[in-house]
Amino acid sequence: MSGILDSIRRIVVPIHKEGYPFILIGLIATFFVGWLWSPLAWIGAIITTWICYFFRDPARVTPIRQGLVVSPADGRVSLIMTAVPPAELELPQEPMTRVSVFMNVFDCHVNRSPVEGRITQILYTPGLFLNAELDKASDDNERNALVIETNGTKIGVVQIAGLVARRIVSFVKVGDKLSPGERFGLIRFGSRLDIYLPLNAQVLVGLGQTAVAGETVLADLNATEPARQYHVG
Template sequence: MTDVLESIRRVFSVSIHKEGYPFILIGLVATVLLAWLWWPLGWVGAILTVWVCYFFRDPERVTPIRDGLVVSPADGRVSLITTAVPPVEMDLPQEPMTRVSVFMNVFDCHVNRSPVQGRIAQILYTPGLFLNAELDKASEDNERNALVIDAGEAKIGVVQIAGLVARRIVPFVKTGDALDAGQRFGLIRFGSRVDVYLPLGSQVLVGLGQTSVAGETVLADLRVNEPSRQYRIG
């Protein structure tokens, strides 16, 4: 029982992003109305409201700082590591780059953070479909918001991709803004994916299926020209 209470305390001690306030208010109003209609329904509304609070949590993160490090822009599971040409709308060479994809389910924190320190050279929103964000073709077909970050030694592409449930990509920044590694740059509501495009030859430091933490997990190193690490499940 003590462990359960401590878990609840940790959840509610984390700040909630302001983007979540309207949804929390809707949940509270719905809870009152449902309880008025039939009190057991009020518990359903209360549980959903608590989940909305949990979804919009915005915890502090400790970001490793070193030139060349690329940290994860999102909480979630590393769903794909491949070589791909970046979306045509991005101001990046139309040639293969290393792409690392992080899939966020509806229980992950959805505040996205900059993978590197640099200046935003481009932001471009592209309307599209709402396919399952885990599908490879979601990179080209789904609604997305693409950022190109000039990190000095390289340009890094970051693409927020809407999914089956996600219906809104919310940017916090604009073209020309300077970002620190781990700085918040946007949010995607309710389940989605973030792709990171890196120069070929970057050393990828995560494995498929690994859980990443936005602003903390190091995805890759731009300055190490060594084979990627191998992983096993055990």
Template sequence: MRTTEQVADEFQMTMLETFLKPMHREGIKFVAIFGAVTLVLFLLWPPLGWLGVGLTIWCYYFFRDPKRATPIREGLILSPADGVVSLIEPAVPPAELGMGPDAMTRVSVFMSVFNCHVNRSPVAGRIVSIAYHPGTFVNASLDKASENNERNGLCLELADGRKIAVVQIAGLVARRIVCWAEKGQPLRAGERFGLIRFGSRLDVYLPEGVEPLVSLGQTMIAGETVLADLHADEPRRFGEVS
């Protein structure tokens, strides 16, 4: 039987883990810059310094990299990003990925500047192609962002030969897409493969005949929320925001 002290220690640890998340190494230099500017602001005028403290905390929070409990059942397609489903529509994958001219069902997850921006693989598969495309920086929630914005796409081949595309798209504020995965590399479902700095979106292109199990406006958690199921035969889901 646990003692009162043990219960209190466990509760304290749970609260710390809730609010204090590990930070991805990509954020270290940005937090350092924000911290240095904050010190200067305190020297100039203390109220500005406190504003800098708030921005520094936000910067740390932006680059957080929390652990996720990834479902491991075969056939599940997971959300590659935290955020909100902003688009579900047929679209042709980016030409540079070499996936052909036929339209696939595209599910777009929009990330605000308050979401975790670490991206995770939606499936277990091998990367058969990676293609970077420079572009503009319009609002990532808009449909034209998929074609016009800076983007980086991965084509993943599944064990059964089918292919899925996941595309990182820079947003209005974002200017840097980071991808540390390489062509030919196998990825586990939920494995981290990149991030986008300061507001963006991810598109997932589903294989033919696979319907999304999410609806517009639904909140997604990278590596946890089931976006689709390769083995499911139920029709597309529709939801209502309330």
């Protein structure tokens, strides 16, 4: 019996409560269009099923060790570069390492804390809805910026809305303490997460690599091993 339950849990992934209103709208719309013309019910059912898939919130197994920085988002590592953090983060206006994770509309959009620490700053900034893969989206798009202090080091995490995204949801407030991999927000539909790290942090992912929120280690703040090299096969 336990094996059957485990199989069901692997197939039936929990849905985040933020998705409930959209699923309800999808069900009502499916019923209505199906009543008007039955073949349309299939289209409505497919769209509603996709909405359920989009708002999935699977459990994650987070590696825990002082200094590890895990990915705050599912998606593709789209940028690794040196950049000055946004002014609203109130971090020193000096270059930091920025790792960007781009989420398409098929990725899980629940965001998780990259480190253990306390939130010292949260600031929402209205803006545009440019393609989140563009570098200028970091400065021009609607975004929600957090600063998390971990063992005396401050890192920045910025949720950035994209072409399709129109709503950034935050579950936390200034002063909250987060565990690694703990849920802190969600972005509805395609978007991006930027993580600003000290220059001495060793990045442990490569461009184009697929990241899993709460599981993939992006960087190590206390690394002593040589930097990694990557091969695209």
